[in-house]
Each structure stands twice: as C-alpha cells, then as structure tokens.
Amino acid sequence: MSTRALRSQNRFIFMLNTSISDTLTGCSVFYLGLFDVQEGYPSRNGTYYILPSFLGVNVLTFVFAQFDRFLAVCHPFFYKRYITRGVVIGVCALCWIYTYSILTVQSVVPVAFASQMNAFGVIVLQVIVAVKVLMTIKLYMITRYQLSREAPGSDKDSKKESLRIIVIVVICFLILWAPSFVNISVKYVTKNGLRFKNEATNLFAIMARFNALSTPALYIWGSPALRAAVWTSVWSKVFKRRKTRVESSHVKLRKEGERVLSIT
Numbered sequence: 001m002s003t004r005a006l007r008s009q010n011r012f013i014f015m016l017n018t019s020i021s022d023t024l025t026g027c028s029v030f031y032l033g034l035f036d037v038q039e040g041y042p043s044r045n046g047t048y049y050i051l052p053s054f055l056g057v058n059v060l061t062f063v064f065a066q067f068d069r070f071l072a073v074c075h076p077f078f079y080k081r082y083i084t085r086g087v088v089i090g091v092c093a094l095c096w097i098y099t100y101s102i103l104t105v106q107s108v109v110p111v112a113f114a115s116q117m118n119a120f121g122v123i124v125l126q127v128i129v130a131v132k133v134l135m136t137i138k139l140y141m142i143t144r145y146q147l148s149r150e151a152p153g154s155d156k157d158s159k160k161e162s163l164r165i166i167v168i169v170v171i172c173f174l175i176l177w178a179p180s181f182v183n184i185s186v187k188y189v190t191k192n193g194l195r196f197k198n199e200a201t202n203l204f205a206i207m208a209r210f211n212a213l214s215t216p217a218l219y220i221w222g223s224p225a226l227r228a229a230v231w232t233s234v235w236s237k238v239f240k241r242r243k244t245r246v247e248s249s250h251v252k253l254r255k256e257g258e259r260v261l262s263i264t
Helices: 010-034 053-074 076-082 085-108 111-145 153-192 205-207 211-220 224-249
Strands: none
Touching: 010 053, 010 085, 010 205, 053 085, 053 111, 053 153, 053 211, 085 111, 085 205, 085 224, 111 153, 153 205, 153 211, 205 211
C-alpha cells in the first residue's frame, strides 16, 4: 500500500483484497484450533459462518480479478476508459458486502430456511469455481495468442506476469480445495461422505485454509514489482534495524584505547 506505482494498478488492488481476506482466514485458524467448533445448523461454538465466509470473499475477489484481466486483454480500449481504480475498489467492497449481507439474512431467518440458504450457497460456490476454471483456461489461450503477436516491451511483460500469477494461483487453489469440494458434494447428494468431529480435525478444511498462506506467497513470488515493494517497505527496514542493534550492542574501542560502554 505504501508504493504508489502498485496502488495505481487494478490488479494489485485485487491482490490486496485477497491478501486481507487470507490474513483474516489465517487469524481465524487460532479460534478453530482452540475451541471445539462445528459450524452448521445447529452449530457448536460456531461463529455463524463469519470466519468461514472470509474464504468466500477470497473466491469472489479472484473471480472478479479474472474478469478484470479478461477485459484488459480482450477489450483494452473499453477497459482503459471505464474500469477505473474507483470501480475496482467498489467491486472489492461489493465482495465483502454481498458475502456478509447473505450471512446477516441467514442469522435472522428460521433455522430450516437458513439451512436451505446455506445449501444453495454451497451450490453457487461450486458454480463460481467452475466459472473460475473456465475463465482461467480461456484467458490463458487468448493472452498467449495475443502475446505472441505483440512486440517486446513493458506492457507485454506486465501481461505475461499477470497471466503467470493467475494460472499458478488457480492451480494451487484447485489442489487445496478439490478434496473439500468433493466431500461436501458427496455429503449433500448421498448423505455419506467423511464427517469430522470439529473444524480443527477436518483435514479437508485445513487444506483449504492453506490456500490463505499460498496465495500471498505466490503473488510475491510471481510479481517482481510486488517483491521489490515488500522488500523495500518491510524487510529492508527490519534487517536494517536489526543490524543497527547488533552494532550498538558491541563494545567499541577508541583509537586511544579508551573503553566505550555498550549502549544496550
């Protein structure tokens, strides 16, 4: 956020939104690990799906990010004219508002109706994931064809960077989420599937929450600009401060042999 060059690019605003939801998802793991939590209807020490919904915000944001890249590649004139930073920020806010508006409605309606809404939400999530995969494939094919026709330059490198990040993030998403999606579908369709004592022992949910760790790491790995900004804004200051402390903790001797006491 401290780098103006990154704030001016729409794709980094989407990255920031997913990183915020991923960070909150990581914080929610502490609650799930400390208490005997079982989300559902009825729930046990549940959070009314407040904590699991962070993952929903993540999925919605990434789908909109894919549409953003699709418009940027296929309709560049329309994209530059209408898809402004304000529009992107509004879309990111919409992901949060939509997710927690549905959650608010579920918390005030009768349990039977809330359970039906939850089942419908699971189906919608499956459809969103399918759209996400199809969009990734289509975007990859279109972008690869267009990049082969463009002359070398910074714009071409930026598009290649965006494409690489999206493809790798989607692949990791599918690897970590597929077992949970399959198990949920089996439970809703056949009433069988694997059932766990609580969220802390749910292996599939643990795999899905690892996505909150992998996504920001992949963003940093796949984007040299973001990696340089993180180093400049965070790690360079941390190492510089540590180096200063180490130097000040040693005893220094003056040329005349006078002993100087350590600062710390």
